Amino acid sequence: MNISLQYSQITVNDLDESLAFYRDVLGLEVRNDVGSDGQRWVTLGSAAQPDLELVLSVPHAGRSQDDGDALQQLLVKGALPILVFRTDDLDATFEAVRASGAEVLQEPIVQPWGPRDCAFRDPSGNMVRFNQA
Template identity: 60%
Template sequence: MDITLAQCFIAVDHHDKALAFYRDVLGLEVRNDVAFEGMRWVTMGSPAQPGVDIVLEPPLADPNASAADREAMAGLLAKGHLRGVVFTTDDVDATFEHIRAAGAEVLQEPLDQPYGVRDCAFRDPAGNMLRFGRPRRKG
């Protein structure tokens, strides 16, 4: 059995701000942009991983959700309580400087973690935590 990742989802509260960050700062390509029942989904991905998509979706992508549920999800997103995404990069320090220079909120400067990676962390425009790392070289 061969299982691979096809898509992951990131909740965003403003697709155009998210696009400016994920496309213009991180360099992801836009693969699809779909509107449906007052909602929008933007599919993006790294040119180096054509088979893996990141879908930017509304905080609660359910047209039948109650107003209270939509408000609760929007509140969790605003507080940064929804799960984030971990990216790999060949140069953590250069990636950090590039993203910081673009004005992203820094959560953690580059750091050698005790579990064997060097990484850094930011918040995207919607408040999601994004980590950028690579395994530390041994020796």
């Protein structure tokens, strides 16, 4: 049996604002931009991982009102799982993301467990970390 990750969900407040961050700042390519029943999902990917797509959606997309409300509360608190990207040039990545106006949570440092990394908040408040490859 061979298993691999195909999609990972990122919950955001504003699809267009988040799309500008993930596409224009991080350089991910839009794979799909789909609307259905008044909702919208955008998938993005990297040429370095052609079989993996990140799905951007708002809290209520495809969910009940109660579930969407609960997810929105977690998003506002910054309590959703973090995203960790790998980069071959952490300093250049840090400067590009900082120049976009993203909130810096941690400047590049070497972590006690090994990797050199940095951290930001995306436009919706999700923590996004970058590790040096």
